[in-house]
Amino acid sequence: MPFIYRNLTLSPNFAEDDLPALLAARIGLNAEELLDFHIVRKAVDARRKPRIKLIFTISFMLTDATDLCSRVAGVPDLEWQPEAKPPLYMPVVSHQRIVIVGSGPAGLFAALRLAEYGLVATIVERGQPVEQRALDVQQFWRNGMLNPESNVQFGEGGAGTFSDGKLTCRSKDPLIPWILERLAFFGAPPEVCYLAKPHIGTDRLRQVICTLRRHLLDRGFDIRFGSRLTDIRTQNDRVSGVVISDSDELPCDHLILATGHSARDTYELLSQSAVPLERKPFAMGLRVEHPQELIDRIQYGGPRHPNLPPADYAVTWNSASSGRSVYSFCMCPGGVVIGGSSEEGGVVTNGMSGQQRNSKYANSALVVNVTVDDFGGTDPLAGVRFQRHWEHQAFLAGGGTYHAPAQNILSFMGLPGKGRAVSSYRPGIAETCLDAALPSFIVATLREGISDFGRRLKGFVSAEATLIGIESRTSAPLRVLRDEHFESVGMRGLYPAGEGAGYAGGIMSSAMDGVRIADTIAARLRAA
Numbered sequence: 001m002p003f004i005y006r007n008l009t010l011s012p013n014f015a016e017d018d019l020p021a022l023l024a025a026r027i028g029l030n031a032e033e034l035l036d037f038h039i040v041r042k043a044v045d046a047r048r049k050p051r052i053k054l055i056f057t058i059s060f061m062l063t064d065a066t067d068l069c070s071r072v073a074g075v076p077d078l079e080w081q082p083e084a085k086p087p088l089y090m091p092v093v094s095h096q097r098i099v100i101v102g103s104g105p106a107g108l109f110a111a112l113r114l115a116e117y118g119l120v121a122t123i124v125e126r127g128q129p130v131e132q133r134a135l136d137v138q139q140f141w142r143n144g145m146l147n148p149e150s151n152v153q154f155g156e157g158g159a160g161t162f163s164d165g166k167l168t169c170r171s172k173d174p175l176i177p178w179i180l181e182r183l184a185f186f187g188a189p190p191e192v193c194y195l196a197k198p199h200i201g202t203d204r205l206r207q208v209i210c211t212l213r214r215h216l217l218d219r220g221f222d223i224r225f226g227s228r229l230t231d232i233r234t235q236n237d238r239v240s241g242v243v244i245s246d247s248d249e250l251p252c253d254h255l256i257l258a259t260g261h262s263a264r265d266t267y268e269l270l271s272q273s274a275v276p277l278e279r280k281p282f283a284m285g286l287r288v289e290h291p292q293e294l295i296d297r298i299q300y301g302g303p304r305h306p307n308l309p310p311a312d313y314a315v316t317w318n319s320a321s322s323g324r325s326v327y328s329f330c331m332c333p334g335g336v337v338i339g340g341s342s343e344e345g346g347v348v349t350n351g352m353s354g355q356q357r358n359s360k361y362a363n364s365a366l367v368v369n370v371t372v373d374d375f376g377g378t379d380p381l382a383g384v385r386f387q388r389h390w391e392h393q394a395f396l397a398g399g400g401t402y403h404a405p406a407q408n409i410l411s412f413m414g415l416p417g418k419g420r421a422v423s424s425y426r427p428g429i430a431e432t433c434l435d436a437a438l439p440s441f442i443v444a445t446l447r448e449g450i451s452d453f454g455r456r457l458k459g460f461v462s463a464e465a466t467l468i469g470i471e472s473r474t475s476a477p478l479r480v481l482r483d484e485h486f487e488s489v490g491m492r493g494l495y496p497a498g499e500g501a502g503y504a505g506g507i508m509s510s511a512m513d514g515v516r517i518a519d520t521i522a523a524r525l526r527a528a
Helices: 016-027 065-072 105-116 130-143 175-185 202-218 264-272 292-300 382-397 409-413 440-456 507-527
Strands: 003-010 034-045 053-062 078-080 098-101 122-125 222-225 229-235 238-244 248-251 254-257 277-279 282-291 316-318 325-332 336-339 349-352 361-370 404-408 429-431 466-471 478-480 494-496
Touching: 003 016, 016 034, 016 053, 098 105, 105 122, 105 175, 105 202, 105 254, 105 507, 130 202, 130 336, 175 507, 202 222, 229 264, 238 254, 254 507, 264 277, 264 382, 282 292, 282 325, 282 349, 282 382, 282 440, 292 361, 316 440, 325 349, 325 440, 336 361, 349 361, 349 466, 361 440, 361 466, 382 404, 382 466, 404 409, 409 440, 409 466, 494 507
Parallel strands: 098 122, 098 254, 122 222, 254 494, 404 429
Antiparallel strands: 003 053, 003 078, 034 053, 229 238, 238 248, 277 478, 282 361, 282 466, 316 325, 325 361, 336 349, 404 466
């Protein structure tokens, strides 16, 4: 009979090996009476800096539950936990053909879930497998040679492959443990299952993706890299096939469209195919980069203890006059700023970190909400044009070589003091005024918000901080409309999925969306 104990606190000065003895003393037992002791959740409490605490939730069993239950009855923070039973996936037998376009989190987890039912699919990915993709990305970062089909946005694993690999999600959905457990099974660190702010890191995530690919291949999946969706065939308003790279046609009864938020040519294809789309707000802004040591001092009230993770932050500010908001997005402790371009003549920034988060820098996007009225057009692709225009302006501001325009935060804010633009950004930065790289309403709102952040986080606005532009791919600028069964309202058999379809924001929510679609398809095939 498992028990859960909550709010077990530990000073960073002590090791996690001390937890069993600490818990036993807390509930009046001997440590040897605790069985199957494992951490369910671990979080950092930095509210009373510099007195930082680690807070744990623990699961354990008792050597003799019938004798000891009465001894622990009524202990605060202790509760009995019904033993969870693993879900059963009844096999589904069907000859209907499933195609998944895109191998990001939505596509890969849809495939994994289909495999649980004994189903197979063809996965179509315009980019390259992660091994080749990593080489293409490194070439871009070294010399600015962009491969439009294999880059930070396109390729196996999706955009999250070159990111911090965050696995946080505000939802309490029961799918979350399943997804985290599958990631750990394929090679993610075991602690992703219990950390309050889990992350994989780009280095470990690539290994996970390779293992996951072999798993799908062993189960009969067909994975086609370097293959771009160029047309969708229909019969009686239902998907009947897909055309790949203008040449190969695959028959298809169920099409999971999980292309990510940067497949702009796919958006154009959907628009031409009369698939209902609508404009969607998103956010745009800059990356800010600080020394990690500075963020540690701000958040922990002093130097970081070796048993504490690199500090992060989350900030937001709302303008009473304009109604705009500025907020941090995709904060990367111990990370680097990277070039995320996927189109010629556009500069896009993103943040990335490894599993250890051991870079000397910390970075985060600072973005402003962009409404559909800002797009300058009423058609569904207006937001795409808005993004593309400002990415090109950033390209020009950086000198036309994929160097990102950058400016010391003091200079950007018009404050006295000396500071030059210093950044980990690859391929490189061009120090310049950032006003030309963004719409004036974003620049003005950023300055107001950063001023507020500087008051709340002492040292945030200093000569040590650099702003790098632009952050434009925070989410999809449109939504592919679908019904309550995840199916396109204008084309049966088409299932728009994940972040690119406008229904997710990050690895976990995208993966959950893919799983739900796979469950829906499996249920339909079973009922057929």
